Amino acid sequence: MQIFLNNRKSNVDNNLNFGGEIDPTQRAWIEVSGKAIESNVRKLRAKLKKNCEFMAVVKADGYGHDAKVVSENAIKGGASQLGVATLKEGIKLRSYGINVPILILSNLYEKKDLLICLRNDLMPTVSTIRECLICNNIGKSNNLKFSLHLKVDTGMSRLGFDCNQFVQQFNNIKSLENIAVKGIYSHLACADEKNAMVPNSSTQLQKERFQELLKLINIDNTKNIKTHLSNSAGMILGKDFHFDMVRVGLSMYGYCPLGMINEKLSLKPALFLKAKVTFIRTIEKGIGVSYGNKFVSERKTKLAVLSIGYADGIIRNLSGKIDLIHNKKLYPQVGSITMDQMMVDITGSDDIKVGSTMLLLGSDGEQSITPIDWADKCNSITWEILCSFKNRLPRVQVG
Numbered sequence: 001m002q003i004f005l006n007n008r009k010s011n012v013d014n015n016l017n018f019g020g021e022i023d024p025t026q027r028a029w030i031e032v033s034g035k036a037i038e039s040n041v042r043k044l045r046a047k048l049k050k051n052c053e054f055m056a057v058v059k060a061d062g063y064g065h066d067a068k069v070v071s072e073n074a075i076k077g078g079a080s081q082l083g084v085a086t087l088k089e090g091i092k093l094r095s096y097g098i099n100v101p102i103l104i105l106s107n108l109y110e111k112k113d114l115l116i117c118l119r120n121d122l123m124p125t126v127s128t129i130r131e132c133l134i135c136n137n138i139g140k141s142n143n144l145k146f147s148l149h150l151k152v153d154t155g156m157s158r159l160g161f162d163c164n165q166f167v168q169q170f171n172n173i174k175s176l177e178n179i180a181v182k183g184i185y186s187h188l189a190c191a192d193e194k195n196a197m198v199p200n201s202s203t204q205l206q207k208e209r210f211q212e213l214l215k216l217i218n219i220d221n222t223k224n225i226k227t228h229l230s231n232s233a234g235m236i237l238g239k240d241f242h243f244d245m246v247r248v249g250l251s252m253y254g255y256c257p258l259g260m261i262n263e264k265l266s267l268k269p270a271l272f273l274k275a276k277v278t279f280i281r282t283i284e285k286g287i288g289v290s291y292g293n294k295f296v297s298e299r300k301t302k303l304a305v306l307s308i309g310y311a312d313g314i315i316r317n318l319s320g321k322i323d324l325i326h327n328k329k330l331y332p333q334v335g336s337i338t339m340d341q342m343m344v345d346i347t348g349s350d351d352i353k354v355g356s357t358m359l360l361l362g363s364d365g366e367q368s369i370t371p372i373d374w375a376d377k378c379n380s381i382t383w384e385i386l387c388s389f390k391n392r393l394p395r396v397q398v399g
């Protein structure tokens with residue numbers, strides 16, 4: 001078991017004398033399987049069009065898994081590029097000695113930030129002529145070509161050049177001598193919706209618009225420019241969505257954006273969320289539990305108190321809606337989830353003791369609970385559940 005605590009310790013923690021090493025599994029923690037990430041990347045790559053590259057999207061600390069563990073294992077599985085959201089996320093990856101191309105997916109609009117981007121060998125996403133000119137000037141002052149990706153808006157209305165103006169603007173950009181366009185990309189807005197495969201759906205139209213643009217700028221004649229359109233959902237739609245590269249987040253972590261497909265891909269969730277039982281009590285029938293006493297026992301009830309709560313990122317709206325696993329059996333969480341603790345009804349169990357570990361997310365034998373299940377219960381999405389886990393939960397690499 002390898003522990004990744006270093007980059008999570010605040011300065012305050014570093015200066016404290018703990019009077020002993022605190023076990024990262026002392027109360028609540030996340031286990032991350034590097035092997036699962038690696039094997040998911042391999043399985044997904046096997047579905048790609050020939051010569052299509054795999055960009056592993058590791059923004060938001062690798063969707064809460066630990067960006068270092070995810071990046072290193074994704075590269076082992078064959079990812080050739082990484083995608084992050086922020087300058088800082090990119091710089092952190094470089095500090096770990098990771099040297100594959102890294103694309104920043106959000107927008108950098110200030111000269112000083114674009115300069116930092118270049119100095120750390122990171123590629124920005126550029127959506128305006130103004131930013132192209134800044135990059136070109138930076139390149140000129142440093143006597144080199146500034147590598148970047150251009151983004152075109154085909155229907156997301158977030159970043160990107162206006163689709164209708166891109167052809168003309170690309171011709172201007174081509175004449176800038178101190179930038180190297182390494183990629184041209186767009187982003188799908190509705191690829192995980194049921195109609196994505198239907199002709200004339202907005203997803204199909206986005207793909208057609210992108211293809212049309214690439215034809216108009218004669219992309220085939222422009223070597224070394226990677227074209228890319230698809231996230232996880234887009235990738236699953238088929239090879240005509242693959243272009244030269246796919247940008248995959250969610251499915252690399254083991255979750256399919258379209259519920260139906262995972263059986264075929266047999267992706268493995270890489271994240272296990274666990275917490276220790278710190279206290280056990282038995283209450284009589286008719287007794288209220290937790291803030292607001294929203295749960296009232298209907299019988300004599302044995303309760304386990306777990307040391308994990310919404311300050312760890314467990315969404316409070318899940319109160320009373322989730323189960324936990326112990327020894328391949330399910331136990332219902334009861335009462336309001338509190339900041340640091342929650343209660344679980346363990347009536348009838350005789351193997352759960354103070355110090356036992358319960359599983360909140362992950363699988364044990366036939367039982368399995370995923371962030372997809374949680375998202376359904378609290379009107380959220382799988383991505384948001386994964387990103388909500390706080391740094392108070394140590395990440396521990398297993399396997």
Ligand SMILES: *Cc1c(COP(=O)(O)O)cnc(C)c1O
Nearest residue numbers: 057105187231232247248249250
């Ligand atoms: C986050 C992101 C992705 C990855 O999306 P998934 O649905 O997690 O695969 C791809 N491209 C861009 C631009 C993104 O911001």
